[in-house]
Amino acid sequence: MGSSAGGSTxxxxxxxxxxxxxxxAGATVDRAAxxxxxxxxxxxxxxxxxxxxDRVRMDAYxxxxxxxxxxxxxxxxxxxxxxxxxxxxxxxxxxxxxxxxVEATKMTExxxxxxxxxxxxxxxxxxxxxxxxxxxxEKVDVIxxxxxxxxxxxxxxxxxxxCARDRWLxxxxxxxxxxxxxxxxxxxxxxxxQKTSDFELSMGDWESFIDETEQQYGVDMSVLTxxxxxxxxxxxxxxxxxxxxxxxxxIGKPVIIKEIDCLTATVDDIKAFSVKVSSSITMEKTRLxxxxxxxxxxxxxxxxxxxxxxxxxxxxxxxxxxxWGQQIFLVHPARCVDDGDNITVSFSMSxxxxxxxxxxxxxxxxxxxxxxxxxxxxxxxxxxE
Amino acid sequence: MGSSAGGSTxxxxxxxxxxxxxxxAGATVDRAAxxxxxxxxxxxxxxxxxxxxDRVRMDAYxxxxxxxxxxxxxxxxxxxxxxxxxxxxxxxxxxxxxxxxVEATKMTExxxxxxxxxxxxxxxxxxxxxxxxxxxxEKVDVIxxxxxxxxxxxxxxxxxxxCARDRWLxxxxxxxxxxxxxxxxxxxxxxxxQKTSDFELSMGDWESFIDETEQQYGVDMSVLTxxxxxxxxxxxxxxxxxxxxxxxxxIGKPVIIKEIDCLTATVDDIKAFSVKVSSSITMEKTRLxxxxxxxxxxxxxxxxxxxxxxxxxxxxxxxxxxxWGQQIFLVHPARCVDDGDNITVSFSMSxxxxxxxxxxxxxxxxxxxxxxxxxxxxxxxxxxE
Numbered sequence: 001m002g003s004s005a006g007g008s009t010x011x012x013x014x015x016x017x018x019x020x021x022x023x024x025a026g027a028t029v030d031r032a033a034x035x036x037x038x039x040x041x042x043x044x045x046x047x048x049x050x051x052x053x054d055r056v057r058m059d060a061y062x063x064x065x066x067x068x069x070x071x072x073x074x075x076x077x078x079x080x081x082x083x084x085x086x087x088x089x090x091x092x093x094x095x096x097x098x099x100x101x102v103e104a105t106k107m108t109e110x111x112x113x114x115x116x117x118x119x120x121x122x123x124x125x126x127x128x129x130x131x132x133x134x135x136x137x138e139k140v141d142v143i144x145x146x147x148x149x150x151x152x153x154x155x156x157x158x159x160x161x162x163c164a165r166d167r168w169l170x171x172x173x174x175x176x177x178x179x180x181x182x183x184x185x186x187x188x189x190x191x192x193x194q195k196t197s198d199f200e201l202s203m204g205d206w207e208s209f210i211d212e213t214e215q216q217y218g219v220d221m222s223v224l225t226x227x228x229x230x231x232x233x234x235x236x237x238x239x240x241x242x243x244x245x246x247x248x249x250x251i252g253k254p255v256i257i258k259e260i261d262c263l264t265a266t267v268d269d270i271k272a273f274s275v276k277v278s279s280s281i282t283m284e285k286t287r288l289x290x291x292x293x294x295x296x297x298x299x300x301x302x303x304x305x306x307x308x309x310x311x312x313x314x315x316x317x318x319x320x321x322x323x324w325g326q327q328i329f330l331v332h333p334a335r336c337v338d339d340g341d342n343i344t345v346s347f348s349m350s351x352x353x354x355x356x357x358x359x360x361x362x363x364x365x366x367x368x369x370x371x372x373x374x375x376x377x378x379x380x381x382x383x384x385e
Numbered sequence: 386m387g388s389s390a391g392g393s394t395x396x397x398x399x400x401x402x403x404x405x406x407x408x409x410a411g412a413t414v415d416r417a418a419x420x421x422x423x424x425x426x427x428x429x430x431x432x433x434x435x436x437x438x439d440r441v442r443m444d445a446y447x448x449x450x451x452x453x454x455x456x457x458x459x460x461x462x463x464x465x466x467x468x469x470x471x472x473x474x475x476x477x478x479x480x481x482x483x484x485x486x487v488e489a490t491k492m493t494e495x496x497x498x499x500x501x502x503x504x505x506x507x508x509x510x511x512x513x514x515x516x517x518x519x520x521x522x523e524k525v526d527v528i529x530x531x532x533x534x535x536x537x538x539x540x541x542x543x544x545x546x547x548c549a550r551d552r553w554l555x556x557x558x559x560x561x562x563x564x565x566x567x568x569x570x571x572x573x574x575x576x577x578x579q580k581t582s583d584f585e586l587s588m589g590d591w592e593s594f595i596d597e598t599e600q601q602y603g604v605d606m607s608v609l610t611x612x613x614x615x616x617x618x619x620x621x622x623x624x625x626x627x628x629x630x631x632x633x634x635x636i637g638k639p640v641i642i643k644e645i646d647c648l649t650a651t652v653d654d655i656k657a658f659s660v661k662v663s664s665s666i667t668m669e670k671t672r673l674x675x676x677x678x679x680x681x682x683x684x685x686x687x688x689x690x691x692x693x694x695x696x697x698x699x700x701x702x703x704x705x706x707x708x709w710g711q712q713i714f715l716v717h718p719a720r721c722v723d724d725g726d727n728i729t730v731s732f733s734m735s736x737x738x739x740x741x742x743x744x745x746x747x748x749x750x751x752x753x754x755x756x757x758x759x760x761x762x763x764x765x766x767x768x769x770e
Binding site: 001002030032042044045046049051052053055058062081084086089090093110113114116117118146147148149150155157202206209213216217218219220221222223224227228231232235322323324 | 386387415417418427429430431434436437438440443447466469471474475478495498499501502503531532533534535540542587591594598601602603604605606607608609612613616617620707708709
């Protein structure tokens with residue numbers, strides 16, 4: 001054998017399992033498998049540091065707390081997924097009376113050290129456990145959490161924030177962030193050609209593998225060509241890609257595909273949704289290489305208790321890129337488009353049956369040229385892994 | 386957040402969790418977590434192809450079956466972890482009356498296709514499930530399995546072979562492979578210097594991170610320097626490395642540190658062991674950069690039922706390297722050694738508490754120069770992940 005074990009990258013190929021297996025398919029989730037798959041990453045300081053080094057992320061949360069001290073001063077706060085504890089520490093420094101900092105991983109040990117070293121241990125209480133299980137001694141005025149995954153919803157962590165909100169937020173409580181939006185835009189990129197050639201190389205390699213196995217070992221493997229092809233189409237062409245785009249790669253008007261009010265959203269609102277949007281090409285004679293998805297969140301309190309509006313955006317930027325980057329859904333072959341053309345996109349997102357923290361996307365796009373000429377719709381499935 | 390989920394590599398860093406979390410620590414193993422961590426990889430054809438493309442591996446098993454037809458002709462065979470089913474197909478082609486091919490992953494679907502396409506579906510029965518749970522209609526004459534992980538024992542898959550043997554092998558039955566050995570040798574390598582500088586870079590980066598976080602966000606992170614240092618010493622310096630060594634990198638006599646008779650070995654024999662060995666340096670004026678570990682297995686039937694001896698070795702080789710490669714345990718700083726010097730190595734291996742398929746190593750080495758001058762022993766812990 002000789003393969004990856006324990007979630008560590010396959011030492012020989014540097015390649016790790018493309019998706020996790022069918023555990024907790026559908027509604028029921030195996031806790032231990034979920035921990036093995038998901039939470040473990042957050043138990044490492046290298047990963048905490050990565051998030052703590054994201055200046056866009058840090059500035060947004062820092063300003064949202066310290067420019068809205070009136071939301072925190074003398075108040076009780078719940079930090080969902082506190083990690084190293086930084087948000088909890090800021091809330092305490094902003095005057096919170098009590099901060100409950102919940103974290104599922106052993107990072108709690110470091111959080112406690114950090115909270116003590118920053119002399120707020122009398123205000124912040126670190127609680128190790130799943131938000132779903134935790135019992136607090138009181139309801140809170142504010143829930144703060146950095147729950148956003150790639151393209152906002154990957155990781156499905158907002159579920160835990162919703163659970164916390166419904167159980168522990170006072171009726172007039174405030175959510176940090178308070179609002180979230182998912183964006184999509186047509187882009188130009190050479191990634192499609194690259195991935196297509198990688199794919200063709202691996203299929204060519206497979207063909208010679210078939211021949212050798214037949215000649216050397218007398219076994220005909222050709223029956224596996226179709227499933228191998230499917231596996232690799234999925235891996236090279238249908239899996240969305242993390243990217244840090246240059247704004248110049250955006251060739252059309254970005255459109256909002258989902259809006260979330262963190263105070264009222266339910267799990268049903270986010271676990272699956274469909275939307276039809278249209279965007280106009282704003283660049284002359286270029287090629288549509290794919291669609292990019294990103295998100296922003298806002299911190300603006302609520303109607304009865306407004307605050308100074310702070311935005312955290314993961315949109316393509318030359319100077320303010322984030323560790324979230326953007327997710328790219330490739331269009332191959334790339335399609336020639338021109339200024340004024342209109343693209344209609346039908347977008348549906350749902351959770352992966354194999355792993356509720358991963359996402360399946362169905363995207364159908366249709367081009368109407370300025371001349372009025374319509375293209376036939378192009379439909380494709382994508383996997384956010 | 387924005388992190389790896391579902392075992393897929395962290396999209397931002399390309400780095401995956403260094404180890405899996407504390408599931409099934411000690412004896413009790415959570416099945417779902419174990420599947421998520423371990424078996425999932427084997428559900429992908431890209432990985433099956435990788436193993437099927439290993440000519441050293443394939444030739445050894447192919448020859449062991451077809452040069453020992455008398456062990457298979459008219460016999461019943463159990464293939465533990467059949468994967469794509471290739472070993473089962475060979476056993477059938479070598480004349481087996483019945484072959485039970487057990488596999489825990491969905492790879493069974495492909496195995497069934499392959500077995501049918503190669504017209505042995507009347508002989509080979511594919512059974513999807515854990516070997517520990519499977520019930521066969523009869524005892525078998527032969528158990529064949531490709532169960533070897535990196536440095537032989539990583540993945541702990543031999544446990545399932547032992548379970549299969551104790552429950553389903555006839556008293557005079559044959560094991561394929563029949564014997565296994567673990568080897569170790571002193572080597573020269575520049576990897577230690579490289580990893581040390583990578584480590585120093587990441588610590589320097591941490592220092593500036595501490596300063597920035599204090600200045601920009603008013604939080605003193607220095608209390609986390611020690612645990613961050615420990616996490617990174619482990620990652621950069623104490624985690625064994627996969628390598629495909631050139632035989633010229635071996636600077637001393639390879640020694641056997643463990644021998645396993647597959648017919649009689651127990652789980653206790655392999656789950657933890659200690660050994661003290663000594664090796665002499667065979668190269669003039671060179672530097673000890675670490676120790677390399679590899680394994681070989683033999684196919685030679687048993688005393689009452691011998692066979693043509695076939696060897697599968699993963700020793701460093703210019704023309705016959707394997708996907709297993711060798712595991713390297715770095716010595717840093719490298720130590721000057723000379724022809725005739727003697728190295729004594731105390732080596733203990735046990736299973737990781739966090740994941741029973743990963744291994745912890747304690748290695749203490751001591752140099753006695755030809756002059757008789759002794760060095761002070763150097764002890765280090767290593768992690769095979």
